[in-house]
Amino acid sequence: MLATLARTATRRPRTVLFIWFLLLAVGLGFGTRVFGDLTSTVEDVPGSESVVADDLLSRLDPDGDDFTAAVFGGPVRAADVREAVTEAVADVRGAPGIAVATDPYETEGLLAADGKALLIPVTLKSGLDDDAEEDVVGDVADRLREIGAAVDGRVDVAVSGDPLLGEQMGGRAQEDVARAELITLPAVLVVLLLIFGGLRAAGLPLLVAVSGVAGAFLTLLGFQQVTEISVYAVQVVTMLGLGLAVDYALLLVMRFREERAREDDVVTAVRATVASAGRTVLFSGLTVAVCLSGLVWFPSPFLRSMGLAAGAVVVVDMLAALTLLPALLTLFGGRMKPSPATSRSGAFFARLARFSLRRPLAVVTAVVAGLVVLALPVSGMRIEIGDARQLPHDTEARQLYDTVHAHFPPGTDTDTVDVLIRPGAEPDCERKIRALPGVTRVENGRMTDGTVLLRLTAPGSADGPEATRLVERVRDLRGAEPVVVTGDAARLVDFRDMLADRAPWAVLTVLAGLFVLLFAFTGSLLSPLRTLLTTLLSLGAALGVVVWVFQDGHGASLLGGEGLGALSLTAPPLIIAIAFGLAMDYELFILARMREAWTSGPGAGDHRAAIVAGLRSSGRVVSCAALLLAIVFGGFMTGGFSPILQIGLGLTLAVLIDATVVRMFLVPAAMALLGERAWWAPPGLRRLHERYGLSEGAGPAAGEPEGSGSAAGSACASGTGPVEGSGFAEGSGFAEGSAPEAR
Template sequence: MLAALARSATRRPRTVVLIWLLLLVLGLGFGTRVFGDLTSSVEDVPGSESVVTEERLAELTPDGEDFSAMVSGPDVESPRVRAQVDDAVADVRRQPGIAQVPDPYTTRGLVAQDGKALLVPVVLKGGLDDDAEEEAVGDAADRLREITAGDVAVSGGPLLGEQMGGRAQEDVAQAELITLPAVLVVLLLIFGGLRAAGLPLLVTVSGVAGAFLTLYGFSQFTEISVYAVQIVTMLGLGLAVDYALLMVIRFREERGKTEETGRTEERGKTQDVAQAVHATVAHAGRTVLFSGLTVAISLSGLVWFPSPFLRSMGLAAGAVVVVDMLAALTLLPALLALFGGKITPSGTKSRTKKAIWRRGRAASGAPAPEPGAFFARLALFSARRPLAVAGTAVAVLTFLALPAFGMRINIGDARQLPHDTEARQLYDTVREHYPAGTDTDPVQVLIGPGAEPDCEDKIRALPGIRSADSERLSDGTVLLELTPTGSVDGPAATRLVEQVRDLRGDEPVRVTGNAASLVDFRSMLAERAPWAVLTVLVALFALLFAFTGSLLLPLRTLATTLLSLGAALGVVVWVFQDGHAAGLLGGEGLGALSLTAPPLIIAIAFGLAMDYELFILSRMREAWLETGDHRAATVEGLRRSGRVVSCAALLLAIVFGGFMTGGFSPILQIGLGLTLAVLIDATVVRMFLVPATMTLLGRRAWWAPAPLRRIHQRYGLREAPTAAPVPVRQAPPSP
């Protein structure tokens, strides 16, 4: 298959480029329509008690969702402020789609006791479709913002989700403006030329455009979260640069290798670009193929969950991985076939410097430096003291991972937004001028007809309730609204939901609200996560076995990857949940992580860690097949791959670090988690822990039982060897 792709790229490169150009136009022109079909809801679990109960409540009550406007100033009861507020309230009441707007001056509790703030709640009519609701909310919010006699902030209800999604997209746009030029500069430093540096960016743009087109197709059948755009951008940019970097570096190496051979053995012959492309696809292309499959499998675990948010994340991320992989295996070889002759082979520019260096070193009796010597020294350092290095690395990573065992997740509130946003300003003003619990959404309990007469009293008597109000609905159902102590989705609120559900027994009692949604989301994670993890691990084990032909290497790879992932997640918990140094990143400690962050950090970071592992293992395997010496293969593999892994990690860290330039807490959490995961994995794990554990395993690292070895020989994907391999007899495990 890879050979066929290479032949197609070199025989018909313009056709391949034209196809991708068409895909680029369709993706940017047609695929971006997905932006109009995005949803900002992340906590809903279809079929869960909270969702079903909310739908039932919508049928029984004439009113729909609500939002609020906050007017603040020195004296909100002054005639000037009152006149403008009264006019705005009257206008909003007359707008279509509005059910009611209470008079803030005559309704108890809406004017703050200190007279410096007032709330204007707006209740929408029930049964509005999405377009009608959006229009009603937009018109009412715009009219309330026209109040100039005080400071006005409008948020809550559907507006809060909109504002969070909008801020997320703003942060991503800002990150792209920062990261793309930075990535180009680093690529220029790596390759030393604009042609070679520009190829990864071309692959990146094509990959993201293709992913948008795929997402638009998915949006016709399922909901796509607004956060999917961020994931497509982050992952698409990072992986495309990774894969293109690996391919271009290998291409330059293949050209340089042949030129070097030509000088010593076949002087007068020039390098054939087509042959270099074929060799690149055969070797680096194999790694890209397996890498793309491993990342896609890691992310496919999200599709196991019924949550539209998680499922759309899995679809979005999987789409961009596959498109990036295909672009690296088809578009990039075609571009290399067209322009590769103008890309300087590896080592050409520094040949004169090396000759001078060798003469000077020879005069002093010191050996000349070899490419990758630094990484070879790192591998030798770990290979000479494997127990000490492995023990230290595991201890450090375990220590960093400890906070992750206390991780909590919640839906989050306006504190996730920066202080300059409307939602955050409204939140801060309520906290400053109103009693505790004013802005806390209640736990809504529906007590159906036929319940015991004392059922409501028993629920009211539960601990953790700040206030309770009840209303009898049209069919005799009682709506009991319980305002919990603490935040809307804090421990007291979720505990209250669980207590009501435990207390009800066989009574026709159902619970909904934000706290109930969070409880159902956590329950869904606990129920589905083991199956998702098991599926991913088994599939990755099979894929790694197909890649290496080893039984032990997949187990070692999964273990070290989980260590680096746990360390990154532990630091994120320590920063954003516990509040240590969060202010340095523009955030604050929230007592819990956003429920959007951990699943995405785990899925994406796990896939990227496997990505780097394959970069290194592919070179170690080549050296093992060439020499049959496990220690030499470990050192040589890291020498050959260390530069690629380090450059790729640097570029990904720039990409993910750019997403920490905004102020939206979930994006900050994801950006920090992925940046740390990449850096920890590319340094502590791949440069120290991997060579140490490979040394400890010895020849056993490449061992497999005879039946599995025969399966791999028959079905495993192999490339042509770079040199005639030394026959190596598979030995059973031995010290």
């Protein structure tokens, strides 16, 4: 397949470029329509009790959703303010689709005791379709915002609530993504210039990245025709697509420059590059895809769309790297300066390997202890749907939240646990539910079919620990009674139950797939097990820091966030899935070179020499790839939306921890402790691997001289580039440096 792609790209490069140009134009012009119908709801689980009960309540309740306007920042009892508010309320009451608009001056509890704020609750009529509701809410919100202008800005107005909060969060998420792109793309280009030393070579990875993201948007638009796509899926496409495309293109371009030092003919060099480095790209994509495939097990549209989005961008990035980039290199690669391999490229990383080899037990103990300490906060991790506190203080939803909590009694804006007692329930069922511990207030109503609606208020936030415990108490109490529960807390409980039910299958799928891939790559049983354990350690450490910062509030303000007492529902699944896949990539790059040195070369059979050779050959590649990804992920910490901050910090830390402490110290030390057992497999499996697995070709890694080397800080800016002579796991199977003839 790779040979066919290489021949096509080199024989008809302009045709390939034209096809990708069309894909880019259609993807950016038409594929971006996916933005027009994204869902910001992440907690709903189709078919769950909370969703079924909410649909029932929507049919029975004569009123629809509600939202609120807060007028604050000035004397709201002033005559001109009162006149402006009264006129606005009257106009809203007459608007189509509005069931109730409450005058705060005539209703107790809506005017703050200090006279500095008031609330205007608005309730929609039931039965509005999505488009009609959007139009009504938009028009009414605009009319309420005019209150401030009517009094020359003496008061401020913020409008938010159920119909608006999701849109405001999704809009802020997209703004943060756009801001991150503006910051990270120039930064990545600067680093690529330092790596390649020329604008032409540095620009190719970004061109591949943009093409990959555009193609992924088009794929998502297709998925959107059959399933919901979350707004967070777009962020996954941007983060993962940019990061992977740059890494893949980095590998291929550097390998091409190395091939050009040995071969004058550009076409021959391009084909050799695809035959070697292209295998690494293909295997890398398979690894990431397997790690993210577990998300498709979950029925949640949020998680499932994450898996679809990630899979789409991985496939498109692979295709762009294996077709678009070779075509570009065929046309313009002759002008690039060749970069022959140098013996100095890996001396620094060889010294790191020898340090771990001299005292492997001490290194393993110290690194594992440090990572476990960082991971300890994960044991107390809590997830919540979240509220307006996730947004920056300059957004309307957050201003409404801050106004209510600053000027009104506790519990004023707390969402309720909604309990529907259907006809046929025992007469004392309602009494027992009212008497449950944790209920601070009860409102009740009766629907047209006789269903009793109890709105229970619990202390704390709408989906906090007290509210979720109340949901569980109601469900435990009801037994076989026709009682259903909905509300934010019930949705969170159902989401957690869904995770507990499906997570084992998702984890089993991922681990089994990875174990098979790693066995095919190494021919060993112990190395895959060691790989999974070390990867879980680095992932746990990164997630532990995120919990410590954003849940417990240690240093969150330095990143523009705050401690919320829980992580966003969106953050842990994305951090785990994406970071695990990327970490496995780095492991494969190093393992392949170690395996190559173990099976061939002057030091064949010497496991200590193989460890040194493997890290010397791949250390710079892993370091520079991690630096580029850290820049991409770090750019997402420049916004103020807490879920994006959490994801950005988690992925940045996961990449940096894994590519430095784990791969440079823990992996060599653990391999040294295992010794020759690291490559062991039972005879039957060994024969299976010899016949069907990935075999390594001979390479120079094991016997090449070291030279004087350079400091780690210059790894990505050295005169010959960071990956010259090393590559991404060159010489092994799907890895760089092993053409089929070498098997």
